[in-house]
Amino acid sequence: MPTTTDTFSGAALLAGIARRQARRASGAVLLLAAAAGLAGWAWGRHWPTAAPLLIGLLVALLIVVALLLYRLHQPRLPVLARRLDRLYPSLEDSTGLLLPNPARPLNLLEQLQQQRIEERLAELQQAQPQLLPFAWKPVTGGVGALLLLAAGGWLYHPPQPTSAPLLAVRFPAAAVAAAKPGQSAPPRLLGTRIRVQPPAYTRRAVYAPTGLSFSCPVGSRVRWTVQVSAAGSTPPVLEMGKFRQPFRAVTGQPTQFVVELPATTSGLYHLRFAGQNSEEYALDVQPDRAPTLQLQTPKPYTLIEFGQRPQVAVRVALRDDYGLSEAQLVATVAQGQGEAVKFKEVVTNLSAALRGQPRQATLASVLNLPALGLTYGDEVYFYVQTRDNARQLTRSDTYLVQWEDTTVQDGLTDISLSVNVVPAYFRSQRQIIIDTEKLLAEKPRLTATDFAERGNNLGFDQKVLRLRYGKFLGEEFEGSIGETAGPSAADKDDDHKEGEADHATENPAEHAGHDDHGHADHSPAGETSAASGAAALMDAYVHKHDDSETADFLEPEVKAKLRGVLSQMWEAELRLRLAKPAEALPYEYRALRLLKQVQQQTRAYVRNAGYNPPALPEATLRLSGELGNAAAPRRTRQLPAPATQPEIRTAVRLLAALRAGQPATPADAVLLDRAGQAVAQAALQRPGAYLAAVRALRQLAADARAARPTCAPCFAPAEKALAALLPAPPAAPTRSPRPDRLGQRYLQAL
Incomplete structure (x- = not known):
C-alpha cells in the first residue's frame, strides 16, 4: 500500500x-x-x-x-x-x-x-x-x-541662441548737441539688442531681429536691452504712440537697461534718452489668420437616385499659417416627413490625419447613409469645421445630401395613370387638319372599324365647325334647313334638343351662343297651351331668323368667301363620313385658306381717342392772391469738389521744385512737416511701407530749417509715399487706335 x-x-x-x-x-x-x-x-x-x-x-x-x-x-x-x-x-x-x-x-x-x-x-x-x-x-x-x-x-547642452547684435539707435539732434564746445560729452545710448519670443503655438524658436524695424507674430514677447555709455544714467523710455514704458536697470550691469512688452498691435516706436528722441522705428505685428478650408467634393446639393450606392465621398483641403490641430465632420440627419421630422446630429472626428500639426492637409471621409440611420426620402446636412493651434475655429457652408424617395414617385405615377393629362384644345379647322393627317399616318396600324369610327368623329367635328360659321349667314341647324313639312312639333323639338346636346357636349361655350339666335324657349310638355300648339304647327313654315343677306353686317365679298368656306367644309365632312380622309384633306386646306382671308378682311381699326381735359375756371383761380401752393424758386449749380489732401499735393509740388534746384526755406520746412504728419498716420497702419518716407521728410524738413543742402537720396522715398497716398486720377478719354485696313473695310461694309 x-x-x-x-x-x-x-x-x-x-x-x-x-x-x-x-x-x-x-x-x-x-x-x-x-x-x-x-x-x-x-x-x-x-x-x-x-x-x-x-x-x-x-x-x-x-x-x-x-x-x-x-x-x-x-x-x-x-x-x-x-x-x-x-x-x-x-x-x-x-x-x-x-x-x-x-x-x-x-x-x-x-x-x-x-x-x-x-x-x-x-x-x-x-x-x-x-x-x-x-x-x-x-x-x-x-x-x-x-x-x-x-x-x-x-x-547635452542645447545651443543657446546667439546673442542679439547690438543695433545702433540714431538720434537726429545728437550730433548738434555734441558739437557745442565747452561742455562735457553727454551720456550716449550705444545701442540696443532685441529678442523676440514667439508664442508657443507657433512652434517658432526665439530669434533676434537684425534691425530696429522688425516684424513678429501677434502675442510675442519682445525684449529691448539698451547699452548706455556711462553708469548712473537716467533710464531710457520706450514710447509707442501715447504709450510710454521706462526701462528698468539690469542687476549687476549698471550700464544696461531692459524692457519687455507683449506685441499686440503694429505701430511706430522710438527711444527717449537724455532729453532726445530717436528716429521712428516700425513694429509690424503679424496677426494669426484663421484656418481656411475648401470642400472639393461633393457638390452643395447631392441627390442619391435609385440604384446608386448610398455613400457620399467628402474631400476637404485645409490650410493654416502655423498649424492645424483639429477637424470634424458634423452631420445633421433629418428623418421623417411633415410634422414628424426628427433631427439627429452625428460628429465624425477627422483629426487623425492632423498628427504633427501640419500647415496644410487634405482630409477624406465617406458619408454612409444607412450607417447614419437614413432611408429613402431622408436628408442629411453636413459641414466641416477645423481649429488651428490657437484654437481659432473655421467652418464651411452647409451641404445637403438627399436620398430619393421612390415610393412617393411611384404613387404619383399610379395616380397619373387614371388622369387624362392631354390638354384640351379648341376644335378649329387647323386642328381638324392635324387630326386628319395623324389618322392617315396611323392607318396601317388601325383596323377598318377603328379607322372608319375615327373618320366619322372627325366628320362630326367638321359639322360642328361648319354650323358655327353658318350662323354668320343666317343658317339653321342641319335638321331644319330646307324643310317644308315634316314630323310633329314635339318630334322636331326632340331632334332639335338632341342636336343642341351634341353641340353643347363638344363645346359648351358655343352652345350658349346658339341660344342668342332667337329660338323660342321650349317649355315642358305639361305647360303647353292651345296657343303654343298653334304656334308649333306654324313653326315648320315660318323662318324666325333674318335671311342670309341681312343676317349680319358683313360685306358682300366677305359673305361670298364665307359661303365658299361652308361649301368646302360640306365636301370635307362628306368624305370624312365615308372614311376617305385622304380625299377630304384638300377641301380642309382650302377651307382654312378662305377662313384666313375672311379674318383679314373683317379686321376693324379704331382711332385711339385722347383725353381732353375740361377748361379751367379762370375767373375763380387767377388773380386771387392765394399763395398756398406756390413754391419758392430754387437755383442749382454744380461746383467743383474741393481738393483732397492739399498738404500732400503741396508737398509733391515742393519736392519737384527742390529737386529742380530751388533753395529750401524755413517756410518749406513747415509744409514738409504737415506732409510728414499725414504720412506718419498712414505709417501707423503700414509701418513697413511708409516708415522710410517719414524719415526722409523729417530729414528734408531739418535741412530746410538749417539752410543746408537738401538730402538728395531722400527725394525718392518721399515722392513715392506721397504719390501712393493720393487718390487715383479719373480716367481721361483716349482716342481709340486706328483700325487696320481689313477692319476699316469691315466697318465701311457695315
Whole structure:
C-alpha cells in the first residue's frame, strides 16, 4: 500500500518556484522603468514647454508597470508545471499531478507517481535553487542603453541662441548737441539688442531681429536691452504712440537697461534718452489668420437616385499659417416627413490625419447613409469645421445630401395613370387638319372599324365647325334647313334638343351662343297651351331668323368667301363620313385658306381717342392772391469738389521744385512737416511701407530749417509715399487706335 502524502506540499513547492520567478521578473521591470524615467527626465529638462507631455508619459509608464507587476505576482501553476516538464525529462511529464484537483480524486497509480515526482522535484530544487532560467542579458542591455541615453541627456547642452547684435539707435539732434564746445560729452545710448519670443503655438524658436524695424507674430514677447555709455544714467523710455514704458536697470550691469512688452498691435516706436528722441522705428505685428478650408467634393446639393450606392465621398483641403490641430465632420440627419421630422446630429472626428500639426492637409471621409440611420426620402446636412493651434475655429457652408424617395414617385405615377393629362384644345379647322393627317399616318396600324369610327368623329367635328360659321349667314341647324313639312312639333323639338346636346357636349361655350339666335324657349310638355300648339304647327313654315343677306353686317365679298368656306367644309365632312380622309384633306386646306382671308378682311381699326381735359375756371383761380401752393424758386449749380489732401499735393509740388534746384526755406520746412504728419498716420497702419518716407521728410524738413543742402537720396522715398497716398486720377478719354485696313473695310461694309 502507498504511503499517504499531503498534496498541498507539492502545490506549495510549485508556488514557491513561481514566487521566486516573479521576484526576478519584477526586478527586471523595475530596473527598466527606472532607467526609462531617468532618461526622460534628463532630456525633458531641456524643453520646459513640453512638461505636460512628459508628465503624461510618466503617468502612463507607472500605470503599465503596476499592471505588469500585478500580472507577474498572479501564480499560474499549470503553465509553470508544463514548463518544468519541458526543461526536466526526469519529471516524466507528470508535474501536473502536484496540482490540487478536488473535482477528480487520484487513483492508486497516480498517487504513486505523484509521490515520485514530488521527491524528484525536491531533489532538483536542492541541487539547483533556480529551476527556471531567466534571461538577464536583454534586461541588462536595455538598462544600459537607457542609462547611456540618460547620461547623454545630462551631458547635452542645447545651443543657446546667439546673442542679439547690438543695433545702433540714431538720434537726429545728437550730433548738434555734441558739437557745442565747452561742455562735457553727454551720456550716449550705444545701442540696443532685441529678442523676440514667439508664442508657443507657433512652434517658432526665439530669434533676434537684425534691425530696429522688425516684424513678429501677434502675442510675442519682445525684449529691448539698451547699452548706455556711462553708469548712473537716467533710464531710457520706450514710447509707442501715447504709450510710454521706462526701462528698468539690469542687476549687476549698471550700464544696461531692459524692457519687455507683449506685441499686440503694429505701430511706430522710438527711444527717449537724455532729453532726445530717436528716429521712428516700425513694429509690424503679424496677426494669426484663421484656418481656411475648401470642400472639393461633393457638390452643395447631392441627390442619391435609385440604384446608386448610398455613400457620399467628402474631400476637404485645409490650410493654416502655423498649424492645424483639429477637424470634424458634423452631420445633421433629418428623418421623417411633415410634422414628424426628427433631427439627429452625428460628429465624425477627422483629426487623425492632423498628427504633427501640419500647415496644410487634405482630409477624406465617406458619408454612409444607412450607417447614419437614413432611408429613402431622408436628408442629411453636413459641414466641416477645423481649429488651428490657437484654437481659432473655421467652418464651411452647409451641404445637403438627399436620398430619393421612390415610393412617393411611384404613387404619383399610379395616380397619373387614371388622369387624362392631354390638354384640351379648341376644335378649329387647323386642328381638324392635324387630326386628319395623324389618322392617315396611323392607318396601317388601325383596323377598318377603328379607322372608319375615327373618320366619322372627325366628320362630326367638321359639322360642328361648319354650323358655327353658318350662323354668320343666317343658317339653321342641319335638321331644319330646307324643310317644308315634316314630323310633329314635339318630334322636331326632340331632334332639335338632341342636336343642341351634341353641340353643347363638344363645346359648351358655343352652345350658349346658339341660344342668342332667337329660338323660342321650349317649355315642358305639361305647360303647353292651345296657343303654343298653334304656334308649333306654324313653326315648320315660318323662318324666325333674318335671311342670309341681312343676317349680319358683313360685306358682300366677305359673305361670298364665307359661303365658299361652308361649301368646302360640306365636301370635307362628306368624305370624312365615308372614311376617305385622304380625299377630304384638300377641301380642309382650302377651307382654312378662305377662313384666313375672311379674318383679314373683317379686321376693324379704331382711332385711339385722347383725353381732353375740361377748361379751367379762370375767373375763380387767377388773380386771387392765394399763395398756398406756390413754391419758392430754387437755383442749382454744380461746383467743383474741393481738393483732397492739399498738404500732400503741396508737398509733391515742393519736392519737384527742390529737386529742380530751388533753395529750401524755413517756410518749406513747415509744409514738409504737415506732409510728414499725414504720412506718419498712414505709417501707423503700414509701418513697413511708409516708415522710410517719414524719415526722409523729417530729414528734408531739418535741412530746410538749417539752410543746408537738401538730402538728395531722400527725394525718392518721399515722392513715392506721397504719390501712393493720393487718390487715383479719373480716367481721361483716349482716342481709340486706328483700325487696320481689313477692319476699316469691315466697318465701311457695315
